[in-house]
Amino acid sequence: MKAARIFLFLTVLLCLGAVTASALEFGDPAPDFELPGLDGKTFRLSDHRGQIVILKLGTTWCPTCKQQSFELAEAAPFLKKNNIKVVEVFLQDTREMITEYLAKERHPEELIPLLDDGQVRQKYNVYLIPRLLVVNREFQIVRDGSLLTSQALQNLIRPMLKKGDKG
Incomplete structure (x- = not known):
């Protein structure tokens, strides 16, 4: 049992190293993409320039x-009040899997679920999930990392609302 824990710990450390090396830096432009939503409409990230966007990859x-979906659901009233888009890109799932998942798991009501065709995984260099990114109104990355609590997310976004998105 102890050997299994050590192996798991080392595996997680290796994965975290890969994410740190591949994560987008503060101020980098958000890689644009265009994907189909469950509603059949096409979503293009750059069409939301001028808005704060939370991008969850998982x-x-x-x-x-x-x-992470639970934490986003906890923050939903704050996000809705401040007109913040919440976009979830499902990296390895079918439309049926996503529909079933959304029917039973907590998530923000206004969530925009998207089906990845491989472009987001490639453009965002995804090795570890979940990945939670925050894109400011100027289309710059202000956060790229793993799990974030509802409170930490709100604390990150509040100064952006007050300072006009300067970080």
Whole structure:
């Protein structure tokens, strides 16, 4: 049992190193993409320039992705009040898997669910999920990392609302 824990710990450290190396830096332009939504409409990230966008990259089967969805649902009233877009890109799931997932898991009511065709995984160099990014009104990355609590997310966004998105 102890050997299994050590192996798991080392595996997580290796994965975290890969994410740190591939994460987008503060101030980098957000890589643009265009993907189909569950509603059949096409979503293009750059069409939302001028708005704060939370971008969650994950899957339906990942336990930590589910926890991040719960945290986003907890922050939903704050996000809705401040007109912040919440976009979830499902990286390895079918339309049916996503529909079933959204029917039973907590998530923000205004969530925009998208089906990745591989371009987001490539453009954002995704190795570890969930990945939560915050894109400011100027289309710059202000946060790229793993799990973030509802309160930490709100604390990150509040200064952007007060300072006109300067970080």
